[in-house]
Amino acid sequence: MERGSDAILATERYGSQERWSYRLKDGRMEREREGEERRGTAASLMSVFKSVFLPQGYPESVSEDYIQYQFWDTVQAFSSSLSGTLATQASLRGVGVGDREATVAAATITWILRDGTGMLGRILFAWVKGSKLDCDAKKWRLFADVLNDFAMFIEIVAPAFPACFTLIICIAGVFKSLVGVAGGATRAALTVHQARRDNMADVSAKDGSQETLVNMAGLLVSLLLIPVVTDNSVLTFALFFLFTSLHLFANYWAVRSVIMETLNQARLSILTHQYLLDGRVLTPALANHREPVFPEFSSSVPVRLGVRLGEVVDSPEELQLALKNNDNRYLIGVKQGAVCVCLGRGVSVQEEVRSVFQVQCLRAVLSSHCPLGGAVGALRESWTQADARDLWGLVSESHKRIDRIFPAFFTGLKEAGWQTDRTLLDWDEWRADWGKKTD
Template sequence: MIVEMNEDKQNTIVFQEIYGSTPLKKDYFRKSDGQLSVVDRSPKYTSVSQFFRSVFLPQGYPESVSDDYVTYQIWDTVQAFASSITGTMAAQAMLKGVGVGDQTATVLAATMTWLLKDGTGMLGRIVFAWIQGTNLDCDAKRWRLFADILNDFAIFLEILAPNFPRQYFTPIVCVAGVCKSVVGVAGGATRAALTQHQARRNNMADVSAKDGSQETLVNLAALICNLVLVPMVTGHQFVIWMLYLVFTAIHLYANYSAVTSVVMETLNQARLHILLQSYFKSAEIPSIRRVNKQEPVIFAIKRKIAIRLGSSLSDVCKKMHDLDVLESIYRHGRYMLALNTYKNCVYIVLHDDSTVTDQIQSLVQAEVLEYVANNLHDRQNLSIEMQEIAAGMMEDNIHKILQVSYKVAAMAPALLHQVELQGWDTQRALLGADEWRAHWDFTHGLGGKKDF
C-alpha cells in the first residue's frame, strides 16, 4: 500500500492511496469542517477480480514473485489437469484389479495387495531420498520433469495391471507404488525449490499456499470432467488407452514447457558449465535467460571430463609424490584439484575453510580443462595459457596441466564480479559438493595442528 500526501493546500485532495500495483485507488478530500472524505476511484469490476486475485495469487503480485511466475503457473495448471484425468483412469483400473465388482475376489486378497503396494512405496521413498536428496536442490528443473515422466509411467502400469493374472498383478502395482513414491519425493522437493526461487519477498509460505489453491481449483475442474468421462469410458479399453495417450502427451509437453520457462539466477554445475564454456569461446558473459534456455532438463550435461567436487584426499593422493605435486601448486589455495587421465575425471578436495567462491574457482579450473579437452585438435582459438595446457595433455604432463590451469582459474574473482553484474546470485550456489573437507597448512606439513 502506497500513500502520497499532496502539499498543495489549495487542492482539496490531501491524500491519494493505491493498493500495490492493482488499480485500486482512493482519494481523500478535506472538508470545510476539517473532516476527511473518502472517494473510491477503483474501477467497478475490480471487486470480483480483486477477490480472485487475493484467493489464488500471492499478496503483492506481481512484484512479490519472479518474472517467470505466470508462465510457469499456466503450464503447471495444464499439466495438473491432464494428470488428474489420467490419474482417475488409473484409480479405476486399480479398483478393478483388486476385485471391486468381482464376486470371486476376497477382502483379504485386496487388502494384502494394497498393503504390499504401500509398503514397497514407503521403502522406495526412503531409498530414493537417501540416494538423490542433495541432487534435487542442485538440478530442480531436471528432477521436476523426471518426476512427472515417472508419474506417467506409474499410471501406465496401474492401467495395464488388471489385464494380467493375480500372480503378476501384485508385483506390477508394487512397482507402480515405488514409482509414485519416488514421484512424491522428487516432485515435492523440487516444487519447494522452485517455490523458493519464485518467492521474492521472503514469502515462500504464501507462494506455496496459493500454488496449492490453484492446484485444488484445477483438480475440482478435472473432477467435474471425470464425472462425465468415467461412465462413458468404463469397459472400453481402447477409449481408455486413447485418452491416456492424449492426456499424457499434453501432460509431458506442459511439464517440459513449465520447467524450461523457469529462469533461475543461482549457479549449479550445469548452468556454470554453459556460462563458462560460452565465456571461454567469446569472452562475453551470457545472459541469465540464455543460460537457462540452454540448460538441459532431460539428460545431464555431457562432459569429456567428469567432476567430483568435495572428494576425499584418498581419491587423489595414493603416494607422497602425488602430495608433493599438489603442494607445489596449491600451497596457498583453499582447494586442491587432481586430474585422473585414465578415468577422465577431476577430483576436487575442499579445505574446511573454503567458501562458495573457492568452490566456484575450483570448478572454473575444471571447466578450463574441459574446454581445452574439447578443442585439443583445434588450438588456434585457444589462449596462450590454454595452448600450454593442451601441450601438457598431449605430453601427459599432469604437473604442467594443473599448474597452468590453476593460474588461469585465478581470474575467478574478477569473473564472478562480471557475472554478478549480469544479475547472477553467486552467494547461494547449488554446486552439489560432497561433504569431505580437509585441513592443511603446507608450511607445517599436511593437516597443520588442527584437530577435527
Template sequence: MFHTLFPFHILYRAKTYCYEMAVLFDEQYGSTTLNQRYVCTATGAVKIIENKKETFQSIGHAFRSVFLPQGYPESVSEDYLLYQIYDTIQAFASSITGTLATQAMLKGVGVGDESATALAATMTWILKDGTGMLGRILFAWLQGSSLDCDAKRWRLFADMLNDFAICLEISAPFFPLSFTFIVCTAGVCKSIVGVAGGSTRAALTLHQARRNNMADVSAKDGSQETLVNLAALICSLLMVPIVAEQHLLVWALFTIFTGVHLWANYSAVTSVVMETVNQARLHILVQDFFRRDTVSLLSVKETNMREPVIFKTNWRFNIFMGSQLRLLSDRLDDLAQLQHLYSVEKYILGLNTVSRKIHIVLRRDSTEIDQLMAAFQAEVINVLTQMQQNGVVGVGSIDHRLGFTAVNENAINEILCSSFHTAMAKNDAYEVSRTSLELTKNLFPIFFSKLQNSGWTTSHVLLGADEWRASWGSAMQ
C-alpha cells in the same frame, strides 16, 4: 502551559488548506486498479471516495486475492505467471490420467468381482504402500542432495516417472498373475515422484518468492492445484461412465493427456529463469566465456534456456566436489606435489585422465566463492579439452578462432593454453592441473566480475559439494 506546547495556528492553517485542496490523500492497493481518495468536505470532515470498479474488475481482484500471492506481481519472480500456466495445464492432465489409473487399480483388486476377497485386496494395497515407503527412503538417501542443484531436471524426471507409474497401473489388470508385482513397482515409482516432485517444488517456490513470502507462494500454489483438481474431478465424473469398459478409449485418452502432460511440464521447467549458478549453468557460461569476445557473459535468461532439463551435461571429465583426499591419488609423492601446488588455495583439484574424473578436495575454511573458483577450474579443463577434441584449438598452439581476447591478447595465457593441450596429449595429470590453475588465477577474477555484472547471484551457489573437508597449509596452524 498547554497553549505554549500546542500551536493552534497550525490547526487553523491545516483547516484553511483543507478548503483550498479537496484531495488530501491518494491510496492504492499494490499495482492493482483498486484505489481510494481521502478528500475534505466544506464542513472540514474527511470523506473516502472509492474507485468504482466494473463487475469484471471486482471478480478479477477477488481471484487474485484468493489464488495469487499477496503483492503479485512484484512479490514473485518474473517467470512466475508463465510457469503457473503450464503447471496448471499439466496438473489437469495428470489428474485425468490418475483417474483412469484409479479405475484400473480398483478393477484389478477385485471391485465388482464376486470371487475377489477383501483380504486379498487389502494385502495387495499394503504391499504397494510398503514398497513405496522403502523406495521413498532409498531415493531420498541416494539423490536428496542433488535435488536442489538440478531442480528443473529432477522436476521433469518426476513427472515423466509419474506418467510411467500411471501406465503401469492401467496395464496391471491385463496381467492378473503379475498384478501385485506391477502395482508394487508403480508404488515405488510414485513414491520417488513424491520425493523428487515435492523437493523440487520447494526449490522452485524459494526461487519465485521475492519478498521472503515462500509460505504465501506455496499456499497459493496449493489453492491453484486444488482448483485444477476440482475441475478435473468434475470432468472425470462425466468421463468415467463412458470409458468404463472401453479399453481402446482408455488408452487413447491416456496417450493424449500424457502427451499434454509432458509438453506442459517441459514448457514449465524451461520457462523458469534461475539466477543461481549450478554445474550445468556454469558449464554453459564458461563455454561462452571462452568462445565469444563480448563484454558480458550470457544473460541469465539465455543461459537458462540452454540448460539441459532431460539429460545431464556431457562433461569430458565428471566433476566431484568435496571429495576425500584418498581419491586424488594413492601415492604419497602425488599428494605432496598437489599440496605444494595448492598450498595457498582453499581447494585441491586432482584429475584422472584414464577414468575421466575430476576430484576437488575442499579446505575446511573454504567459502562458496572458493567452490566457484574450483568449479571454474574444472570447467576450464572440460571446455579446453572439448575444444581440442573438436579441432577448434590445435595441440601446442592457440587458434585465433578462440574468441576470448583475454587469451588471444595475453601472451602468458596463450602459453598456458598451449602447455595445457601438450600436457593433455601426454596424459600428464599434474601438468594439466598446474596449467589450468594458473589460467584460473588469471581468468577467474575477470569471469567473476562479468558474472556479477550479468545479474547472477554470487552469494550462494548450487554445485553439489559433498561434506568432506581437509586442512593443509595455513589452515593447519
C-alpha cells in the same frame, strides 16, 4: 486550505494493484479509490480471485517467471488429474471391484503390499538422491512427471495380466513413491526461487490452493468421463495417451520457463563455455534457456566435487604438486579420467565458483572435441607441447591462467544479475586441512 475544497491530502497504495487518495470534502477527509468509476463487477471479481489464489503483493513478491510457470503447472495438473482417474479405475477393476468372486481380503493385501513397497522406495530414493534434488531441480521435476505417467500407464495395463497384477501394482507403487519424493522436493526448491520477500509459506500455500482448484475441476470432468470409458479399453488408452501427451508438453514448458539466478553446475558450465568463446557473461534468462532439462547419462570428462583428499592426491609428493601455483583453499586433481575437487575448511563462495570455473576449463583442455580459444586454447597448446601425461603440470599451469581471467568473470556474474552469495553446486561434505606450500 479552504473548507469545501477538493484537494488531495495524501495518497496510498496496496502493492501495485490498488491506489487510494484522501481528499478534503466539506471539511472532512474522505478516502477514494483512484479509477473507481471505471471499476466494474468483472474487475472486482478478478481482484478477489487474485487475493485468494495469488501470493500477497503479487507480482512484486514473486519472481518474474511465476505466472508463466504457474500457467503450465496448472495445465499439467489438470491433465494429470484426468490420467490419474483412468489409472485408478483400472486399478480398482484389477483388485476385483465389480467381480463377485473377488474378496475384500485379497484386495486389501494387494493395497497393503503396494503401499509398503512404495514406502521402502521413498526412503531409499531420498537416501540416494536427496542431496541432488536442489542442484538440478528442473531435471528432477521433469523426471518426476515422466515417471508418474509411466506408473499410471503400468496401472492401466495391469488388469490385462491378472497373474502378475500384484507385482505390477507394487512396481507402480514404487515409481509413484519416487515421484512423491522428487516432485515434492523440487516443488519446494522452485518455491524458494519464486518467493522474493521471504514469503515461501504464502507462495506454497497459494500454490496448494491453485492445485486444489485444478483438481476440483478435474474431478468434475472425471464424473462425466468415467461412464464413457467404463468397459471401453480402446477409448481408455486413447484418452490416457492424449492426457499424458498434454501433461508432458505442459511440464516441459513449465520447467523451461523457470529462470533461476543461482548457479548450479549446468548453468555455470554454460556460462564458462560462453565466456571462454567470446568473453561474454550470459544473463540468467539466456543461460536458463540453454540449460538441459533431461538427464545426461554420459560425460566426456566426469566431474566430482567435494571429494576426500585421498581421491585427489596419493602421496606427499602429489600434495606438493597440487599446491604448486595454488593459493586457494581447494585442491584439483585429475584421477582416473575425472576432474576432482577437494575443498578446504572455510572456503568462500567465490572460491567454490572459481574451482568449478577452473574445472570446466580443464575439461575443455582434456576434451579434444571441444574447440575453445583464448586462455584455454593457450593452456591446451602449452600442455600438448609439453609431456601430455603430466596432468599435474596441466593443473599447475591452469592455476596461473585462471588467476588472470577469473576476476573479470566473477565481476561479470554480478553485473549480469547472478547470485554470488550462494550456489547450488553439487558439493559433497568432505573438507580437508593441509599444510602451507613450501617454496
